[in-house]
Amino acid sequence: MIILILILFAIFLFVFNVLPVVKNNHFWAVLCLIGFIASGFFIVLNDVNHFGMSIEKKTKTYTLTSSSKKMNVLLYQGLGNGSEKIYIYKTNASQKKPLTTKTTKYSTKLTKTNKNSTLKVTTERYIYKNSLNKLLFGIFGNNNDLKHRYYHFRINKNWYILSTSQAKQLAKLISANKTTMQQEISTSVKSYLARELAKNPTLSQSQQKLLMQQAEIKATKNILDRYVAEIKE
Template sequence: MILIILILAVIVFIYFNVIPKKGHTPLAWLSLIVAVFCIVGIVEHDYNHFGMKAETTTVKKDLVSSASPKLPILLYQPLGNGTEKVYLYKTNNADKKPTPTKTDKTTSKVVKNASSASVTVTTKRYVFNNGLDSFLFGWFGHNNELKSREYTFSVPKTWQVLSVKQAKSLANQQTKK
């Protein structure tokens, strides 16, 4: 809607400058001021999420071993030079494949002093402050846009955190024995 207000303000500004009559100058300035505020609002919304707030949701699930129910293991796959990791986790033994962590705007950490294994996913999303902001900026499609996601894996000290490559070599060593 702010785009329509901007277009109308520009049209009114042009109209009152093309047809100069007595009393048109204040209306032309007023429409110019409205157009400038619309442009500033659009830019602020695009860069700084003006009219939005960050809403946080937290989900906690119990973990089971990523590899085998008998071996308490949390797997990860290193990315690039190995500083970033995609963790592979299961929340149910019936799952055939482990679920990978998302990579977009995501951080992950492992805490190794818990009494039971669990994963806590904290997601922050941008939502509109109120109905007016939704009415003005709703066309831009930024509602529920992801701000950040954090995975916190809490595992007991008995669990191992291994890369997929390490887990495969461990499985090969066990089959040889």
């Protein structure tokens, strides 16, 4: 509509300025000129500053699932000099193709937590304040234009945050030391269980099994921590 108004003002400006069809044509020509300039000004204002629009904010929170079946990890891919990162994540275990954070009009924040790993995505979009503004400027197709997208990762402190390069290096280390890892974990679990039985010989089979599971998790985590410390970006 605003384009049509601009065109009409241009036509009438020509008519009143070039074809003196009415009295006081110069007065009407000036009014049309003002209208033409004002229309152009509001078009630019809409394009540059989203005149006539407000910001709509929507937030969604997802529970994250590790990208690896063997360990809890959040992956990222560095951009440019590495200061910017694209995070690669899953929101459910059955998800075949992981999702990634967007690369335009975005910002990311990452904090550690003792709770489950989650992702909160806040999206801000420009929408027209009312039907009149939409009628005037809707022709430009900028309704629902993205203003900004915020990603807030809250990652459990026991998760690893690795680049895709580090993840590949870690996978090679684990593969090359698979037998050694199994032996080390087995020795650590047996030693832990022996100490616990020495403290409490009456432990039931179910209690022993639980202790062994806990010991295995801890021993595996210690080995992975050591391997992660070895790999480079």
